[in-house]
Amino acid sequence: MDNKEREDKYYRAKERVDQMKKFYTSLTSYVVFISLLGGLNYWIDEWRYPWFLWAAFGWGIGLVFQAVKAFGFNPFFGKDWEDRKIKELMQKGEEEEKKWK
Numbered sequence: 125m126d127n128k129e130r131e132d133k134y135y136r137a138k139e140r141v142d143q144m145k146k147f148y149t150s151l152t153s154y155v156v157f158i159s160l161l162g163g164l165n166y167w168i169d170e171w172r173y174p175w176f177l178w179a180a181f182g183w184g185i186g187l188v189f190q191a192v193k194a195f196g197f198n199p200f201f202g203k204d205w206e207d208r209k210i211k212e213l214m215q216k217g218e219e220e221e222k223k224w225k
Contacts, residue, residue, distance in 0.1 A: 143194040147187075154187055 161176035192198060 140194070140196070143190075147190050147194040150187060150190055154183055158183070 158176065158180045161179055162174075165171060165174060165176040
């Protein structure tokens with residue numbers, strides 16, 4: 125493995141760790157603020173209408189997408205698909221270059 129590959133792997137790993145860190149920070153914020161909203165909802169009307177669930181649901185959707193990105197879970201476009209597509213596009217690019225030479 126040459127130095128360039130090692131650097132690329134390091135930067136990809138560093139980027140992924142940064143994404144995970146952002147996710148955990150967002151998750152902590154989510155738990156704290158939704159708990160506060162739930163407490164406020166209970167204090168105001170004793171959960172006769174649990175309006176804080178709307179905020180929990182909306183923010184939760186964003187959090188799920190952030191987790192998918194941070195942890196690389198994507199059943200449709202996973203890492204294998206990405207690698208295959210990169211190789212395919214690189215081969216097409218090489219074939220087009222050969223046509224023009």
